[in-house]
Amino acid sequence: MGLVNGAAQAPAERVPKQDRSRATRQRLLEAAVACLAERGWAGSTVSVVAERAGVSRGAAQHHFPTREDLFTAAVEYVAEERSTALRALFPEGAADRRAVVVALVDLYTGPLFRAALHLWVAASNEDQLRSRVTELEGRVGRETHRIAVDLLNADETRPGVRETVQGFLDMSRGLGLANLLTDDTTRRAGVVTQWAAILDNALG
Amino acid sequence: MGLVNGAAQAPAERVPKQDRSRATRQRLLEAAVACLAERGWAGSTVSVVAERAGVSRGAAQHHFPTREDLFTAAVEYVAEERSTALRALFPEGAADRRAVVVALVDLYTGPLFRAALHLWVAASNEDQLRSRVTELEGRVGRETHRIAVDLLNADETRPGVRETVQGFLDMSRGLGLANLLTDDTTRRAGVVTQWAAILDNALG
Numbered sequence: 558m559g560l561v562n563g564a565a566q567a568p569a570e571r572v573p574k575q576d577r578s579r580a581t582r583q584r585l586l587e588a589a590v591a592c593l594a595e596r597g598w599a600g601s602t603v604s605v606v607a608e609r610a611g612v613s614r615g616a617a618q619h620h621f622p623t624r625e626d627l628f629t630a631a632v633e634y635v636a637e638e639r640s641t642a643l644r645a646l647f648p649e650g651a652a653d654r655r656a657v658v659v660a661l662v663d664l665y666t667g668p669l670f671r672a673a674l675h676l677w678v679a680a681s682n683e684d685q686l687r688s689r690v691t692e693l694e695g696r697v698g699r700e701t702h703r704i705a706v707d708l709l710n711a712d713e714t715r716p717g718v719r720e721t722v723q724g725f726l727d728m729s730r731g732l733g734l735a736n737l738l739t740d741d742t743t744r745r746a747g748v749v750t751q752w753a754a755i756l757d758n759a760l761g
Numbered sequence: 762m763g764l765v766n767g768a769a770q771a772p773a774e775r776v777p778k779q780d781r782s783r784a785t786r787q788r789l790l791e792a793a794v795a796c797l798a799e800r801g802w803a804g805s806t807v808s809v810v811a812e813r814a815g816v817s818r819g820a821a822q823h824h825f826p827t828r829e830d831l832f833t834a835a836v837e838y839v840a841e842e843r844s845t846a847l848r849a850l851f852p853e854g855a856a857d858r859r860a861v862v863v864a865l866v867d868l869y870t871g872p873l874f875r876a877a878l879h880l881w882v883a884a885s886n887e888d889q890l891r892s893r894v895t896e897l898e899g900r901v902g903r904e905t906h907r908i909a910v911d912l913l914n915a916d917e918t919r920p921g922v923r924e925t926v927q928g929f930l931d932m933s934r935g936l937g938l939a940n941l942l943t944d945d946t947t948r949r950a951g952v953v954t955q956w957a958a959i960l961d962n963a964l965g
Contacts, residue, residue, distance in 0.1 A: 597886040599803055671885070674938075678882045681875070681941050682801040691942045720955035727952060728928055731935030734878075737885050738895045748931060751924035759959050 582620050584610040589631035593672035598679035603627055629689045632676055635669045636697045640704055647708050654760070657708045658753040661726070662745070664701070665733030673697075674737070701726060711760050721759050728752065786824050788814040793835035797876035802883035807831055833893045836880055839873045840901045844908055851912050858964070861912045862957040865930070866949070868905070869937030877901075878941070905930060915964050925963050932956065 588610035592601045603624050607617035621627035646660055664670065680690035705722050706713055713719045732748065735741045792814035796805045807828050811821035825831035850864055868874065884894035909926050910917055917923045936952065939945045 595886075597882065600886065674882060677938070677941055678801065678878060682799075682804065687942065694942060717955045717958075720951045721959065723948065724932055724952040724956040724959075727935035727939060728932035729935065730938050731931035731933065734881070734934050734938060735931060737881055738891065738898060744927065747924045748928040751921045752928040754921075755925070755928075755959060755963050 578620075581610075581612055581616060583634075585612060585617055585620055585627065586631040586634040589627050590635045590668060590672045593628060593631070593675045594668040597675045598628075601628065601675075625686055625689055628676055629686075629693050632669070632673050633693055633697065635672070636700070639664055639669055640700055643704055643708070654709060654757045655750075655753040657705075658725075658756060659749060661701075661705055661708070662729045662732055662749055665729045666736045666741075666745070670730075670733040671737070674734070698726075709756075709760060715761075718760065721756070725752070725756055782824075785814075785816055785820060787838075789816060789821055789824055789831065790835040790838040793831050794839045794876045795872060797832060797835070797879045798872040801879045802832075805832065805879075829890055829893055832880055833890075833897050836873070836877050837897055837901065839876070840904075843868055843873055844904055847908055847912070858913055858961045859954075859957040861909075862929075862960060863953060865909055865912070866933045866936055866953055869933045870940045870945075870949070874934075874937040875941070878938070902930075913960075913964060919965075922964065925960070929956070929960055 585606060589601070589606045592606050592609060596605070601624075603617050603621065604614055606627060607614045610617070617627070621630060643660060643664065647657065676686070676690055677694065680686040702722065705711070705726060709722065711718050711722050713722075732741070732745050736745065789810060793805070793810045796810050796813060800809070805828075807821050807825065808818055810831060811818045814821070821831070825834060847864060847868065851861065880890070880894055881898065884890040906926065909915070909930060913926065915922050915926050917926075936945070936949050940949065
């Protein structure tokens with residue numbers, strides 16, 4: 558009976574602890590992305606993020622031993638959340654291509670892109686970050702490409718289609734960059750309308 | 762005779778002094794862009810640039826009273842040099858569009874783009890830089906657009922052509938970003954080949 562009780566209690570206690578731990582981790586990751594987007598790499602430390610998330614510095618370091626761990630995990634986590642949300646927007650797959658183009662471009666104009674941009678630019682001058690961020694960029698880039706191919710209903714067995722989708726994603730990144738210092742919404746809407754038609758035609 | 766000599770000597774002395782001053786200024790501007798590209802904004806100070814250019818800190822401050830003056834002037838100067846060089850590449854105007862696309866994309870993969878990117882990203886978090894860089898980005902962007910329209914022989918009186926050229930320049934910026942951490946030459950060549958054909962078709 559003691560054993561049974563003990564066995565029954567242990568998982569009952571463990572589950573909420575895991576939940577709490579997961580919730581703390583998520584708060585830290587979301588605070589880290591917001592911090593990077595607003596303050597850049599130089600202003601983003603584990604302490605600043607812990608305070609913003611309402612978590613002790615010790616607890617933050619339990620989850621993420623180094624600053625590099627925290628910020629690369631944060632960008633990856635938010636990118637995955639965005640990917641999931643994007644797929645959920647078009648559950649039927651092949652939807653209206655213009656709507657898909659707008660949703661894909663939107664990926665590059667919010668705080669996630671801003672945070673990732675700060676991380677990439679810092680990594681270009683910091684050896685400790687560089688290999689981690691390069692690997693992260695590769696993973697996130699491949700996943701975004703897969704989503705774009707699926708949602709745009711692009712047939713990559715046809716010559717040139719792979720490069721067409723890649724170039725469109727490069728354009729989306731460039732549109733994100735153009736939105737960094739000023740609100741580029743109006744100009745971007747015109748570019749997106751025009752290029753959605755060109756892309757639709759190119760994908761056949 | 763004294764007056765004549767004096768009058769004759771003054772310009773004779775003044776011209777080499779102006780030349781020296783202009784040469785010093787150019788050395789500082791080129792050193793500033795190289796420094797920004799290699800070390801980023803955090804590692805780029807007037808002292809570091811002066812040393813790299815072989816100029817005293819005092820002389821550097823005579824030309825550029827503040828750090829913001831030096832680095833915004835540097836990005837603008839090098840952008841103008843690149844624009845002039847780009848126009849000189851195609852003196853006849855309307856050339857083979859694929860060659861023009863390749864040359865325009867090249868603008869975004871060298872040290873100038875890298876330097877400008879560091880400046881933009883720093884400006885997004887630093888109020889002192891922000892308005893200066895926003896204004897600079899506008900000027901350089903308008904000039905690049907004008908060059909692209911001329912060299913691509915694009916007729917902006919036709920609906921959509923302006924947005925077509927804008928989107929292509931956004932793509933070029935995105936391709937520059939993709940080249941920041943890794944050598945993206947091979948992938949970029951495929952994208953450029955495909956999109957040069959799509960752009961050629963879209964411009965008619």
